[in-house]
Amino acid sequence: MRIRARIVPAMALAALAAAGCGKIAAISQPAARGAADFRTYVALGTSITAGFVSGGLVVHLQQHGFPDLFARQVGMADFTLPSISTDGIPPLLRIASLSPLVVSSAGRTLGSPTNLLQAAPYDNLGVPEALLVDAADSSFYYSNPFGRPSTMFDLIVRHRGTLLAQAASLSPTFVTFEYGANEVLGPATSGSGSVTPSPAEFAGLLHLTLDGLQAAAPAAKVAIFNVPDVTSIPFFTTFPPLTVSVTTGAPVPLLGTGGALSSGDYVLLTAAESLAVGTGFAAGAYNYVNPVAGGNGRPLDDDQVLTASEAASVQSAVEGYNAAIAGEAAARGFALADFHGLLARASSTGLRFQGTTYTSAYVIGGLFSLDGVHPTDLGYGFIANLLIDAVNATFHARIPPVDLSAAATLTSSRMRPVGAEGRLGPVIQDARRIYSEMFPMRGTPIP
Amino acid sequence: MRARASGLATRIGPLLLAAGAAAIVNARAFGAGYSLYEQGAAALGMAGAVTASVHDASALFFNPAALAQLPGTQLMLGATALSPVTSFAGTNPYPGYGVTEEMKRESFFTPTLYLTRRLADRWAVGAGLDSPFGLGVDWKRPDQFTGRYVITKADLRVLNGTLSAACAVDSRWGVALGGDVLFAEAELHNRELAPAPGGGGGQVDVAKVDLTTDYKPGYGWHVAVRFAPAAAWRVGAFYRSRVIVDADGDATFTQIPTGDPVFDAAVADSLPPGQGVSTTLRFPAIWSAGLAWMPTAAWTAEVTADFTEWSVFSDLPLRFDRTPSIDRTIVENYDDSWQVRVGAEHRLPAFTYRFGYYFDQAAAPTESVTPLLPDANRHGVTLGLGLGFGPEKRWTLDVYELALFVERRSTEMRERDGFDGEYKTYVNAAGMSLGHRW
Numbered sequence: 001m002r003i004r005a006r007i008v009p010a011m012a013l014a015a016l017a018a019a020g021c022g023k024i025a026a027i028s029q030p031a032a033r034g035a036a037d038f039r040t041y042v043a044l045g046t047s048i049t050a051g052f053v054s055g056g057l058v059v060h061l062q063q064h065g066f067p068d069l070f071a072r073q074v075g076m077a078d079f080t081l082p083s084i085s086t087d088g089i090p091p092l093l094r095i096a097s098l099s100p101l102v103v104s105s106a107g108r109t110l111g112s113p114t115n116l117l118q119a120a121p122y123d124n125l126g127v128p129e130a131l132l133v134d135a136a137d138s139s140f141y142y143s144n145p146f147g148r149p150s151t152m153f154d155l156i157v158r159h160r161g162t163l164l165a166q167a168a169s170l171s172p173t174f175v176t177f178e179y180g181a182n183e184v185l186g187p188a189t190s191g192s193g194s195v196t197p198s199p200a201e202f203a204g205l206l207h208l209t210l211d212g213l214q215a216a217a218p219a220a221k222v223a224i225f226n227v228p229d230v231t232s233i234p235f236f237t238t239f240p241p242l243t244v245s246v247t248t249g250a251p252v253p254l255l256g257t258g259g260a261l262s263s264g265d266y267v268l269l270t271a272a273e274s275l276a277v278g279t280g281f282a283a284g285a286y287n288y289v290n291p292v293a294g295g296n297g298r299p300l301d302d303d304q305v306l307t308a309s310e311a312a313s314v315q316s317a318v319e320g321y322n323a324a325i326a327g328e329a330a331a332r333g334f335a336l337a338d339f340h341g342l343l344a345r346a347s348s349t350g351l352r353f354q355g356t357t358y359t360s361a362y363v364i365g366g367l368f369s370l371d372g373v374h375p376t377d378l379g380y381g382f383i384a385n386l387l388i389d390a391v392n393a394t395f396h397a398r399i400p401p402v403d404l405s406a407a408a409t410l411t412s413s414r415m416r417p418v419g420a421e422g423r424l425g426p427v428i429q430d431a432r433r434i435y436s437e438m439f440p441m442r443g444t445p446i447p
Numbered sequence: 448m449r450a451r452a453s454g455l456a457t458r459i460g461p462l463l464l465a466a467g468a469a470a471i472v473n474a475r476a477f478g479a480g481y482s483l484y485e486q487g488a489a490a491l492g493m494a495g496a497v498t499a500s501v502h503d504a505s506a507l508f509f510n511p512a513a514l515a516q517l518p519g520t521q522l523m524l525g526a527t528a529l530s531p532v533t534s535f536a537g538t539n540p541y542p543g544y545g546v547t548e549e550m551k552r553e554s555f556f557t558p559t560l561y562l563t564r565r566l567a568d569r570w571a572v573g574a575g576l577d578s579p580f581g582l583g584v585d586w587k588r589p590d591q592f593t594g595r596y597v598i599t600k601a602d603l604r605v606l607n608g609t610l611s612a613a614c615a616v617d618s619r620w621g622v623a624l625g626g627d628v629l630f631a632e633a634e635l636h637n638r639e640l641a642p643a644p645g646g647g648g649g650q651v652d653v654a655k656v657d658l659t660t661d662y663k664p665g666y667g668w669h670v671a672v673r674f675a676p677a678a679a680w681r682v683g684a685f686y687r688s689r690v691i692v693d694a695d696g697d698a699t700f701t702q703i704p705t706g707d708p709v710f711d712a713a714v715a716d717s718l719p720p721g722q723g724v725s726t727t728l729r730f731p732a733i734w735s736a737g738l739a740w741m742p743t744a745a746w747t748a749e750v751t752a753d754f755t756e757w758s759v760f761s762d763l764p765l766r767f768d769r770t771p772s773i774d775r776t777i778v779e780n781y782d783d784s785w786q787v788r789v790g791a792e793h794r795l796p797a798f799t800y801r802f803g804y805y806f807d808q809a810a811a812p813t814e815s816v817t818p819l820l821p822d823a824n825r826h827g828v829t830l831g832l833g834l835g836f837g838p839e840k841r842w843t844l845d846v847y848e849l850a851l852f853v854e855r856r857s858t859e860m861r862e863r864d865g866f867d868g869e870y871k872t873y874v875n876a877a878g879m880s881l882g883h884r885w
């Protein structure tokens with residue numbers, strides 16, 4: 001007995017030690033839980049919801065968009081989207097040259113839809129170029145009243161009724177709603193501060209649209225995104241309005257149609273090709289895009305500059321829109337995904353991932369794709385986690401966050417650097433056409 | 448590193464050789480933070496619960512006030528072999544569910560050397576070398592390790608020289624006062640990653656970063672007391688002060704080619720040159736108090752409580768001589784922590800056996816549970832055996848075995864470098880001490 005009394009504790013200790021020696025088992029992703037029902041998720045919104053990257057839609061990047069990531073996290077395996085084949089619609093931008101930095105879609109093949117005949121509406125009903133008014137009213141999908149091509153509506157809405165009606169036909173249990181960005185991006189990317197609709201009009205339209213959504217899909221829980229300050233994105237911040245004198249080093253403003261630009265003005269990415277030949281730079285000023293070209297003293301066009309007052313007008317509209325969105329979210333019990341706050345952090349402190357601070361810098365910042373407006377795959381990962389945080393907080397859910405290492409890819413833009421030619425760049429070839437199609441300037445007030 | 452270790456050996460070599468000490472090697476941290484309590488086999492057989500009852504030369508570490516009760520001259524040489532197993536399972540958002548990582552399985556040694564001498568009826572002195580702190584981290588597959596941007600390999604090597612004078616005030620009271628010179632050096636290795644230009648946010652390895660500091664000294668002091676309120680009872684307490692070491696060394700940045708000559712050229716332009724680096728290494732103060740009970744002449748049981756002022760480990764600053772723009776401060780914000788130890792010793796005619804248990808509270812807040820130091824609560828179970836031999840049993844041989852169960856610890860998606868998941872560690876330690884009394 002005495003021997004056994006001594007052996008048993010020793011054996012127990014040995015067994016414990018053996019158990020402790022083992023390597024930790026991999027942790028499986030937990031299932032999403034909570035008050036919301038995620039069995040049928042439908043995404044409504046703009047190009048951000050559609051998974052637009054580097055100027056186009058293509059399936060291998062659409063699958064990195066926040067709706068697809070969210071659907072995976074909530075366990076919806078059959079989430080569908082309008083799949084576009086390589087090289088996208090429109091063909092995606094890529095880096096033609098890293099030094100000088102030249103971004104172009106030249107030489108790429110126009111993609112085609114691969115599931116256009118899908119019987120049911122797509123679960124991802126995000127439409128690039130879509131406005132809030134488009135959610136419930138199909139009058140403007142194909143008639144081109146805003147100067148926008150109908151391609152995206154043809155591909156995604158497919159002449160099958162309104163977006164809300166299609167969403168309702170899916171009997172969604174959960175909806176994300178992301179509108180408002182195109183209303184401000186249209187004028188802002190065209191160098192105009194004339195935002196329509198006004199915040200009051202937007203608020204009224206939003207209220208009616210959400211009434212319609214809740215009437216059409218009464219069982220659905222909803223998460224709504226607010227609108228970012230678009231002037232913080234690379235499209236507006238890449239080119240500074242000031243340069244220096246080649247001879248004295250003193251600050252020298254760039255030139256616009258109104259004369260010298262102020263430090264609060266924004267030189268748009270669409271000015272790249274003009275800057276590269278010296279336009280916008282005074283004689284004797286350092287040309288930070290192409291030093292060899294110097295400055296020719298000619299001003300940038302009006303649509304290549306967003307003045308400080310125009311930017312203030314855009315920002316004021318964004319604030320008004322967001323007040324309306326926040327009010328509706330609070331009144332209706334929606335989760336509010338603070339997209340505005342996320343991009344504010346990106347442009348101020350940056351976002352940390354894998355030991356690196358990701359910023360809003362063009363190309364090298366890692367958050368924005370080559371069009372300087374839409375996120376990279378990693379950027380969409382951050383948006384998905386922003387959404388998940390909001391949904392978890394509002395609906396007491398436990399949706400696991402997205403694996404950012406899987407979200408971040410190396411090749412979304414298919415970098416193809418070539419030899420140096422002396423320009424510092426960036427230059428986006430055919431930028432005016434690309435952006436005018438992406439964000440048409442709406443001269444006509446929205447009905 | 449070997450070159451520097453050799454340099455140190457040259458400087459302190461005569462002392463080590465004279466004492467017959469083993470080589471100084473690093474050891475992983477097995478107490479909370481980066482402390483090492485494994486400084487005497489007899490004491491560890493009782494889980495270190497000996498602040499009131501220590502009765503060999505390891506009193507220099509556990510309670511120098513006991514030196515005045517040690518007869519004659521005593522020399523003790525000891526070592527512990529530590530064999531840790533640490534693994535990690537990732538969660539989202541990074542490095543993701545399903546990811547597992549593991550540290551290399553290695554054994555580490557902590558040598559101890561203690562020499563004590565009774566000078567007169569009331570006075571005694573002692574000198575010792577030990578390694579009360581240390582850290583060794585070496586993750587497998589450093590080129591693929593998902594936390595390589597935080598750390599791939601780290602070492603903190605410490606050698607502490609201690610000198611104490613003790614006085615038996617009367618038959619019941621003993622006090623001691625002493626000083627410590629603690630030499631420390633550190634190594635940190637990691638990878639620098641950068642987003643691929645124009646990519647989807649994915650990163651590529653662009654450089655290896657290696658920071659090494661030389662052994663530098665820091666100074667501390669300690670005070671201890673021992674009290675025998677009754678024949679069957681002992682009370683002991685000590686305080687060992689914090690030690691701050693200002694260390695400097697070298698930083699090297701080695702580019703890792705990505706295969707893209709333009710990107711590589713841009714990385715090369717932005718990579719800092721090799722240069723000097725300095726840091727501040729902080730070692731906490733420790734308070735300890737113990738109560739021992741000797742119900743018979745053959746039995747001793749003790750409970751000890753230690754309080755470690757880990758809040759001193761607020762950060763690890765890294766200052767670069769030539770490129771101050773890359774200075775960084777690794778924020779740690781450790782909390783003070785408690786350890787509770789209970790142990791017993793049964794002295795039989797032929798041998799002595801010991802056993803004990805201790806709980807060691809984690810000092811790291813959740814945000815600081817990193818692949819550099821995945822701190823967690825620990826539960827140690829110890830068994831020990833002691834033999835006396837030779838004429839008048841002047842020789843003693845003590846051995847112990849420690850099974851240290853470290854609680855699984857989750858970063859709860861709050862780790863400050865964005866490396867989230869759960870860590871699991873188990874440590875097996877076996878040690879011995881050989882003592883001689885003249």
